[in-house]
Amino acid sequence: MLTRVPHRWPVGRFWRSVTRPRQQVVPAGCTNFSQREGPGTGADTSLFVPLTVKPDNDPRDIGAELSGSLNRNKVLSVLNMFYKQKQIQKLAATNGLDARLFHKAFISFRKWVMESKTLSADFHVVLNDICLQAGHVDDIFPYFMQHAKQIFPMLDCMEDLRKVSDLRHPANWYQEARKIHRKIIFHSGPTNSGKTYHAIQHFLKARSAVYCGPLKLLAHEIFERSNNNGIVCDLVTGEERCFGHPEGHVSPHIACTIEMCNVNQPCEVAVIDEIQMIRDWARGWAWTRALLGVCAEEVHVCGEAAAINLVTELMITTGEEVEVLKYDRLSPIKVLNEPVETLDRLRPGDCIVCFNKNDIYAISRQIESKGMECAVIYGSLPPGAKLSQAKKFNDPEDPCKILVATDAIGMGLNLSIRRMIFNSITKPFVNEKGEKEVDYISTSQALQIAGRAGRFSSAFNHGEVTTMYRPDLLHLKEILSKPVEEIEVAGLHPTAEQIEIFAYHLPQSTLSNLMDIFVNLAQVDAPINRKQPFLCTSFLKFARQYSRNEPLTFSWLCRLVSWPVSSPHNIRDLAHLEAVHDVCDLYLWFSYRFPDMFIDPEPVRIIQKRLDEIVQEGVKRITRLIHATDTSAGLQIRGTMEMDQLQGRKAMEEQLATKKTYPHSKKSSSWDRPESDTTILQTVPSSLTEQLMAKGLLTPAMLKQLQKEWTGLKETSGGDLAPYTDHKVAANPHTKNWSNNETEKNAGKGTQWDSNEWERVTDEGRDLPNADEEGNGETKPINDAEVEDEWRKEDAECTYSQPTGPIREPSV
Numbered sequence: 001m002l003t004r005v006p007h008r009w010p011v012g013r014f015w016r017s018v019t020r021p022r023q024q025v026v027p028a029g030c031t032n033f034s035q036r037e038g039p040g041t042g043a044d045t046s047l048f049v050p051l052t053v054k055p056d057n058d059p060r061d062i063g064a065e066l067s068g069s070l071n072r073n074k075v076l077s078v079l080n081m082f083y084k085q086k087q088i089q090k091l092a093a094t095n096g097l098d099a100r101l102f103h104k105a106f107i108s109f110r111k112w113v114m115e116s117k118t119l120s121a122d123f124h125v126v127l128n129d130i131c132l133q134a135g136h137v138d139d140i141f142p143y144f145m146q147h148a149k150q151i152f153p154m155l156d157c158m159e160d161l162r163k164v165s166d167l168r169h170p171a172n173w174y175q176e177a178r179k180i181h182r183k184i185i186f187h188s189g190p191t192n193s194g195k196t197y198h199a200i201q202h203f204l205k206a207r208s209a210v211y212c213g214p215l216k217l218l219a220h221e222i223f224e225r226s227n228n229n230g231i232v233c234d235l236v237t238g239e240e241r242c243f244g245h246p247e248g249h250v251s252p253h254i255a256c257t258i259e260m261c262n263v264n265q266p267c268e269v270a271v272i273d274e275i276q277m278i279r280d281w282a283r284g285w286a287w288t289r290a291l292l293g294v295c296a297e298e299v300h301v302c303g304e305a306a307a308i309n310l311v312t313e314l315m316i317t318t319g320e321e322v323e324v325l326k327y328d329r330l331s332p333i334k335v336l337n338e339p340v341e342t343l344d345r346l347r348p349g350d351c352i353v354c355f356n357k358n359d360i361y362a363i364s365r366q367i368e369s370k371g372m373e374c375a376v377i378y379g380s381l382p383p384g385a386k387l388s389q390a391k392k393f394n395d396p397e398d399p400c401k402i403l404v405a406t407d408a409i410g411m412g413l414n415l416s417i418r419r420m421i422f423n424s425i426t427k428p429f430v431n432e433k434g435e436k437e438v439d440y441i442s443t444s445q446a447l448q449i450a451g452r453a454g455r456f457s458s459a460f461n462h463g464e465v466t467t468m469y470r471p472d473l474l475h476l477k478e479i480l481s482k483p484v485e486e487i488e489v490a491g492l493h494p495t496a497e498q499i500e501i502f503a504y505h506l507p508q509s510t511l512s513n514l515m516d517i518f519v520n521l522a523q524v525d526a527p528i529n530r531k532q533p534f535l536c537t538s539f540l541k542f543a544r545q546y547s548r549n550e551p552l553t554f555s556w557l558c559r560l561v562s563w564p565v566s567s568p569h570n571i572r573d574l575a576h577l578e579a580v581h582d583v584c585d586l587y588l589w590f591s592y593r594f595p596d597m598f599i600d601p602e603p604v605r606i607i608q609k610r611l612d613e614i615v616q617e618g619v620k621r622i623t624r625l626i627h628a629t630d631t632s633a634g635l636q637i638r639g640t641m642e643m644d645q646l647q648g649r650k651a652m653e654e655q656l657a658t659k660k661t662y663p664h665s666k667k668s669s670s671w672d673r674p675e676s677d678t679t680i681l682q683t684v685p686s687s688l689t690e691q692l693m694a695k696g697l698l699t700p701a702m703l704k705q706l707q708k709e710w711t712g713l714k715e716t717s718g719g720d721l722a723p724y725t726d727h728k729v730a731a732n733p734h735t736k737n738w739s740n741n742e743t744e745k746n747a748g749k750g751t752q753w754d755s756n757e758w759e760r761v762t763d764e765g766r767d768l769p770n771a772d773e774e775g776n777g778e779t780k781p782i783n784d785a786e787v788e789d790e791w792r793k794e795d796a797e798c799t800y801s802q803p804t805g806p807i808r809e810p811s812v
Contacts (some may be wrong), residue, residue, distance in 0.1 A: 063124020105148035174293030189327030191451025199300035205271035208252035262294035270296035275303035284491020330456035348401035349418030384612035554600035584608040
């Protein structure tokens with residue numbers, strides 16, 4: 001029998017889907033507020049930071065006039081005796097001071113007493129009596145607690161904080177939704193089963209409706225489809241507001257990203273897409289919030305069957321029932337028994353999926369070297385560039401018949417794919433602790449990607465799935481044969497009102513301390529990829545400008561990003577333009593939240609559109625950019641060698657060019673797997689240096705390690721690699737000059753960046769390694785202190801990058 005007892009117990013940022021006896025379990029770090037008795041309850045109060053209380057220096061010492069002066073040594077002995085009393089510690093615990101807080105409070109109390117020139121008359125008399133053995137040490141306790149509440153003001157409002165931080169019943173946070181009895185309909189099915197299509201039909205037929213999707217591309221697709229069908233619809237994302245009505249009136253239909261869902265706006269129908277993402281540790285809270293809080297008479301939830309039990313249990317807490325509609329795949333899909341193994345066996349309609357952007361560059365270049373055209377899609381591309389490449393691939397009249405992409409194609413794009421080819425089945429990801437790991441893709445991810453093949457209504461009536469390499473094919477079949485694991489957790493996030501109430505009760509606490517108390521539950525919502533150094537640096541400069549109360553103008557942003565920009569000449573330039581596009585996204589995101597400081601959204605939107613066009617042109621020429629990158633890097637290296645070394649290298653390259661094999665390959669095909677899992681290197685050993693130098697992953701400090709590798713290649717291949725191993729190679733001109741001492745000090749560190757390298761951040765971010773959300777590259781986390789040092793140097797040296805000509809604001 002079902003009971004109205006929550007089936008999900010909050011642990012950290014998640015609810016656990018395990019039914020267990022009622023117990024008090026609260027998010028880690030919030031346990032401070034749930035403990036009525038400190039010691040013995042396991043409360044972690046390390047996040048409470050004591051305030052500073054200044055010593056009392058009143059020149060009038062009334063206490064001394066009444067009872068005489070105090071002996072400092074005796075007072076210190078009395079205070080230490082007070083601290084050691086077991087009954088005092090128990091009494092403090094009943095007043096909210098656990099062992100940690102009691103110790104901190106006593107240290108502060110003793111320091112305050114010993115440093116104060118005068119004490120209150122009553123406290124002075126009490127201390128004097130105790131020193132004269134006319135009083136008991138326990139008499140100090142009221143004065144101790146008074147001081148403890150001064151440095152820990154939360155002790156006076158623990159009950160209120162306990163209620164505010166109680167995350168056990170998040171359904172009660174959304175009172176507007178609780179006022180109505182909603183009908184929940186779960187559309188369950190695999191990719192390409194039509195589940196979202198049927199939900200959207202209800203969206204289009206309703207008088208008022210909202211669509212909540214995981215991507216801007218999906219929200220934009222619903223926005224266009226609705227308006228094309230004559231149903232006026234608005235688009236709402238973190239960076240963009242588009243009105244369907246020509247005069248800018250608010251429409252009853254809204255397509256938005258999941259984080260922008262308005263839970264206070266009543267409507268007839270709501271569609272929540274890709275509900276399985278509720279388990280995502282970074283964004284899952286947005287699906288939980290929309291599911292529990294959207295104020296709609298009818299809520300259509302679309303996603304995997306693995307989320308059915310989770311949604312059902314969540315709705316038990318609201319007293320609402322769930323109707324489940326199951327769908328089958330509309331077109332068949334088959335896992336092939338043979339891998340592709342070589343690019344010569346590619347056919348029209350093939351899509352090669354990589355989990356590394358460098359793999360995309362290498363594969364696309366080799367495809368076009370064989371006389372075939374290919375489209376390229378990866379996560380950091382601007383939305384316009386993604387749509388342009390998808391249109392190019394889908395167009396039957398276009399000679400482009402091959403697609404090379406990351407798992408960014410898993411949702412949001414309609415692609416005419418016949419055969420899905422996994423270049424790898426391992427993917428780097430960041431766990432809940434922020435640590436980077438590499439593991440096999442999950443069954444859910446594999447099905448999501450494989451399901452894009454043979455899409456219904458495309459040119460192909462069935463889909464095929466295989467891998468590039470034979471060992472991966474066995475693993476892929478095993479992954480696809482496993483049942484999808486049931487989703488047992490849902491993301492949870494406190495509301496802004498909860499944080500505000502905390503700030504009200506703790507006015508002396510810093511914002512960072514309030515966030516710590518809430519265990520990082522207040523996640524950053526701004527569109528920031530922390531692995532992009534230029535974007536993170538720009539964000540910090542936004543914050544510095546804002547803290548000075550100086551408006552962030554269009555001209556200021558142009559100086560920051562060095563606008564106008566030129567067309568990319570190599571891959572590194574293209575990656576930098578993508579980062580500049582993200583900076584514009586960030587500015588627009590802030591412009592909707594702080595319009596009085598981010599005052600020029602329209603000009604920024606215009607240059608962002610122009611950036612999108614420049615990036616699209618760069619992607620179309622991506623093969624030439626890769627070639628230019630390799631050629632440029634090669635010329636930089638050769639320019640530092642003497643003529644006899646150049647002749648030796650030329651002879652060596654001519655010799656290796658006839659082989660066209662990996663040094664460790666067993667076959668002659670250029671697509672045989674090397675010993676490493678990352679198949680991004682070229683066939684000639686010298687290309688390793690060229691590629692790493694071009695992509696910013698290699699510095700002169702790392703050449704010592706490469707010399708050792710080249711020595712190993714010499715022993716393996718028998719080739720003459722002396723020009724590489726016996727002489728110094730010039731530094732990358734994109735980086736600062738390096739001394740021999742620095743080179744020796746940093747030798748053998750591979751592609752890791754040390755602190756000296758990291759401090760060489762420039763405004764353009766051109767001295768930093770590039771990385772994208774697919775996990776490309778090993779980048780060191782941003783260190784705020786080091787970035788601050790960089791700012792101080794910039795302020796002192798005035799080295800901000802300036803555009804070559806005057807700033808010309810585009811007409812709006």
